[in-house]
Amino acid sequence: MAQNAAIELKDVSLSFGSNEILTGIDMSVEPGEFVCVIGASGSGKTTLLRMIAGLLPPTTGAVLLHGKAVRSPTRRVAVVFQDYGRALLPWRRAYANVSLPLEASGMPANQRPARIRQLLAKVGLANHEDKFPGQLSGGMQQRLQIARSLAQEPDTLLMDEPFGALDAMTRQTLQDEVLRLVAERKTTVFFVTHDIEEALYLGDRVVALDSNPGRVAYDIKVPLPRPRDQLTTREHPEFLRLRREMFEIMNKIHA
Amino acid sequence: MKRFRVLDIVLGILGLLTLLWIWHLVTMLELIPRVFLPSPAATIAALEWGLVNGDLLPQTLATINRMIQGWLLASLVAIAVGSLIGVSAIARAYIQPTLEFLRPLPASAIIPVAISIFGLNSSMVLGVVVFGAVWPTLLGTIHGFAHVEPRLVEVSRLLQMSRWEFIYKIGLPNAVPDILAGMRLSLTVALILAVVGELLTAQEGLGTAVLHAARSYRAADLYAGILLLGLIGLVSNYGLAIADKRILAWKN
Ligand SMILES: Nc1ncnc2c1ncn2[C@@H]1O[C@H](COP(=O)(O)OP(=O)(O)OP(=O)(O)O)[C@@H](O)[C@H]1O
Ligand SMILES: [Mg+2]
Numbered sequence: 001m002a003q004n005a006a007i008e009l010k011d012v013s014l015s016f017g018s019n020e021i022l023t024g025i026d027m028s029v030e031p032g033e034f035v036c037v038i039g040a041s042g043s044g045k046t047t048l049l050r051m052i053a054g055l056l057p058p059t060t061g062a063v064l065l066h067g068k069a070v071r072s073p074t075r076r077v078a079v080v081f082q083d084y085g086r087a088l089l090p091w092r093r094a095y096a097n098v099s100l101p102l103e104a105s106g107m108p109a110n111q112r113p114a115r116i117r118q119l120l121a122k123v124g125l126a127n128h129e130d131k132f133p134g135q136l137s138g139g140m141q142q143r144l145q146i147a148r149s150l151a152q153e154p155d156t157l158l159m160d161e162p163f164g165a166l167d168a169m170t171r172q173t174l175q176d177e178v179l180r181l182v183a184e185r186k187t188t189v190f191f192v193t194h195d196i197e198e199a200l201y202l203g204d205r206v207v208a209l210d211s212n213p214g215r216v217a218y219d220i221k222v223p224l225p226r227p228r229d230q231l232t233t234r235e236h237p238e239f240l241r242l243r244r245e246m247f248e249i250m251n252k253i254h255a
Numbered sequence: 256m257k258r259f260r261v262l263d264i265v266l267g268i269l270g271l272l273t274l275l276w277i278w279h280l281v282t283m284l285e286l287i288p289r290v291f292l293p294s295p296a297a298t299i300a301a302l303e304w305g306l307v308n309g310d311l312l313p314q315t316l317a318t319i320n321r322m323i324q325g326w327l328l329a330s331l332v333a334i335a336v337g338s339l340i341g342v343s344a345i346a347r348a349y350i351q352p353t354l355e356f357l358r359p360l361p362a363s364a365i366i367p368v369a370i371s372i373f374g375l376n377s378s379m380v381l382g383v384v385v386f387g388a389v390w391p392t393l394l395g396t397i398h399g400f401a402h403v404e405p406r407l408v409e410v411s412r413l414l415q416m417s418r419w420e421f422i423y424k425i426g427l428p429n430a431v432p433d434i435l436a437g438m439r440l441s442l443t444v445a446l447i448l449a450v451v452g453e454l455l456t457a458q459e460g461l462g463t464a465v466l467h468a469a470r471s472y473r474a475a476d477l478y479a480g481i482l483l484l485g486l487i488g489l490v491s492n493y494g495l496a497i498a499d500k501r502i503l504a505w506k507n
Contacts, residue, residue, distance in 0.1 A: 055409055073413045086406040091428045091505045100424070104414035132505040152414070 004067035006031040006156055006188040007052055012061035013213075014047055020213040021047050025061070027207065027216060031155070032186040034179075036199035036206045038246075040254060044214030045192045049158050052190060053079050065156065075105055078154035082161040084141040088133040094120065094144050095129040101151040119147045122181065139170035143177075150181060156188045164194065172230050175202060179228060196246045200239055201228060206246065210253050218249050293475040301475035302482060311464065315483050318449055318460040321377075322487070325384025326445040330438050332385065333392035338422050341400025341430065354394065362387030362448055366455065380452030387448045388441035395437030399430020432503060439495050446488055461487075 007029040014022045022044040029035050039045050050056040051063050054073040063070045065077065078101075081087040088097050098116045107115070120126050123143040133141050142162060149157060159178075163171040179202060182189050193199050199206045203222050210217035224238055233239055275295055281287060282294040293301075305311030340346045366383055373379035403426060411421045427434075450462035457463060461480050468476035 053413060055412060073415060075413075075415055077413070079409075079413055081406060083406065086404050087410060089407065089410075089425065089428070091431070100410075101414055103424075104416050104420070134505060134507075 003031065005029060005064070006033070006066060007190060008062075008064040008067075009048075009052075010062045010064070012051065012058045012063060014044070014051065014056070015059045023213040023215050025214075025216060027219075029188055029190060031066075031188055034182065034189045034191065034202060034204045036191045036193055036203035037209060038193055038196060038199050038206060038250070039209030039214065039217075040211050041194070043209040043211040045209060046160055048209075048214070049079070049160050049190065049192055052156075053077055053158055075101070075152050076154055077156045077158060078149035078152045080142075080145050080149050080157065080159040080162045082164050084138070084145045084162075084165075085133070087145055088141060088148075090133050092132075093129065094125055094131050094133070094136065097133065097144055098147050098151050101148060105152070115151070119151055122150070123147045123177065139166050139174065142166065142174065146174075146178065146181070153185070154187065156190070157182060159189065159191045161192050161194060163198070171198075176228075176230065178202070179226075183227070196243060196250065197234070200224070200242050200246065201230075201233060208246070208249060208253065217253050220246070290472060290474055293478055297475045298478040298482060301473075302479035305476060305479055310459075311461075311479065311483070314459055314461050314464045315487070317458070318446075318453065318462065318484075319487060321380060321384065321449040321453065321460065322442070322445045325381050325449060326388050326438075326442050328381070329385045329388035329441055329445065330392050330434075333389045333437065333441075334396050334427075334434060337393045337396025337430070337434075338400065338427060341397040342418065342422055342426055344401075347397060347401055351397070354390075354397075358390045358394065362444070363451065366451075370455075375456045377456070377458060380449065380456055380458070383452050384445050384448045388445040391440035391444070392434055392437035395433035395435075396430050399433035400426045403429045432506065435495070435499050435502065439492065439499070442491050442495065443488060446484070446491075450484065 005028040007027070009025045009027040012022065012025040013020065025048065037045050037048065047056065051058050052065075052070070054063075054070045054077070057071075065074070089100065092100070095116055098119050099112055102112045102115060117126065117129070120129055123146055125140060125143055125147065128136060128140065133144065136144065146162070162178075163174055166174065175198065178189075181187075189202075191199075191202060193202075196206075200222055206218075206220050206222060207216055208218040208220075209215065220242070222242060224233055224236055278292075279295050282289065282292055289297075302311070306315075340350050362383055365386055366379075369379045369382045369386070373382055407425050407429070408421075411425055416424065450460070452458075453460035453462040454466055461484055465477055465480035465484075468474075468480060
């Protein structure tokens with residue numbers, strides 16, 4: 001028997017009232033695969049991610065994780081939101097924010113400190129454990145959210161435009177950190193972005209959504225070597241070719 | 256942060272001194288007969304005598320005790336009940352209009368009810384203080400729960416947190432600013448009702464002391480009592496403001 005896909009969407013559609021947002025979505029993500037989803041604003045990327053997370057049931061069709069229908073959220077799946085400022089607990093220090101998933105999963109209190117410090121160190125926040133989220137920069141807050149999501153030891157990571165609000169430098173640094181962190185644990189990643197270059201740089205595959213209603217317009221493999229590198233990957237002839245192709249496709253979709 | 260700058264404190268003290276000075280002038284020029292308004296010096300002398308030789312100290316403590324007891328009990332009830340109501344949108348919709356009906360009732364209006372239930376004793380006073388002081392904190396708690404950031408509700412669902420975990424890790428901390436604001440309001444209410452309660456039941460306390468002083472035309476003692484009541488309000492409010500600032504450090 002073939003191995004079950006990490007994420008599988010079978011003829012999924014979603015409507016809010018009479019408003020059809022997504023229609024006929026068929027998609028499958030292999031374990032360990034890094035899939036990027038791009039699409040215009042309002043094409044339903046976030047909605048799709050929320051369905052996979054179990055926060056929103058599909059109107060028709062089925063969402064499966066490792067072959068099992070999703071009914072409600074599970075701690076095997078972690079979500080990183082774009083609006084880190086709202087997703088963190090403002091009254092908890094960085095340390096205690098990372099502690100939250102460990103508490104939820106029932107890790108004994110005496111095992112938590114070492115794990116929390118290890119995670120904070122992984123995202124470069126070792127010296128900021130006593131700061132409240134409000135005292136951290138945007139990039140640091142997003143690092144904190146990433147550390148919190150990793151505390152769940154998820155086998156699937158759903159990221160919704162996680163770097164959309166960050167400056168270009170911070171963005172590149174965090175892209176590489178995420179690549180490194182998910183490669184360590186062979187995590188499956190479903191990564192939503194607006195940015196074609198970001199999608200190509202990170203993904204094994206890029207899925208483009210068409211709007212009104214949202215549906216899969218294009219699903220393309222990215223055969224670029226790993227580990228990726230901000231300079232050589234972005235100058236790779238295949239990267240440039242794919243980038244051109246994607247731009248043309250996106251222009252056609254939005255024409 | 257900025258509220259407690261030295262300048263603010265100096266200005267505040269100057270304001271109080273101004274009041275004292277006007278009071279001094281009014282009595283010096285005898286704009287109001289001394290029998291009705293004693294001089295600040297006479298009042299402070301009466302205060303000193305009352306605290307050292309008289310019963311003013313135990314009376315003050317009795318009133319503070321009554322106020323704090325009622326306030327703490329009211330706060331506990333308000334936070335517990337408010338959390339249970341606040342955590343459920345259905346419970347909020349169900350009970351909110353009832354609360355809005357009960358809240359504006361002047362606590363003095365329920366005194367007759369309290370007397371018929373408890374009689375003229377200290378339980379009645381406590382009951383009235385609790386009834387009056389419970390609303391600001393109760394409504395604050397419910398408001399805090401109703402306004403949890405939707406993202407954080409999602410985070411709690413993603414982590415499969417139990418309802419109880421949600422209450423004490425997300426709902427309550429989110430409501431803390433509203434709870435503290437409510438508790439500050441209700442402390443003032445508690446002081447007023449503690450005094451009214453003691454007047455009605457003739458129990459030992461500052462309220463009763465003030466009433467007796469007025470009845471026997473001891474103006475200086477009367478104003479000494481009023482001064483103490485004002486001080487209790489001032490000190491407790493500043494104490495809570497400082498506690499606020501420490502507890503809400505994450506907001507700055
Ligand atoms: N809870 C909701 N109720 C009604 N309509 C909604 C709801 N959530 C999203 N929508 C609508 O669904 C459509 C898709 O929204 P969604 O947030 O998934 O888009 P998106 O692709 O993530 O856009 P963006 O790139 O701007 O984040 C939008 O038209 C939005 O108005
Ligand atoms: Mg979105």
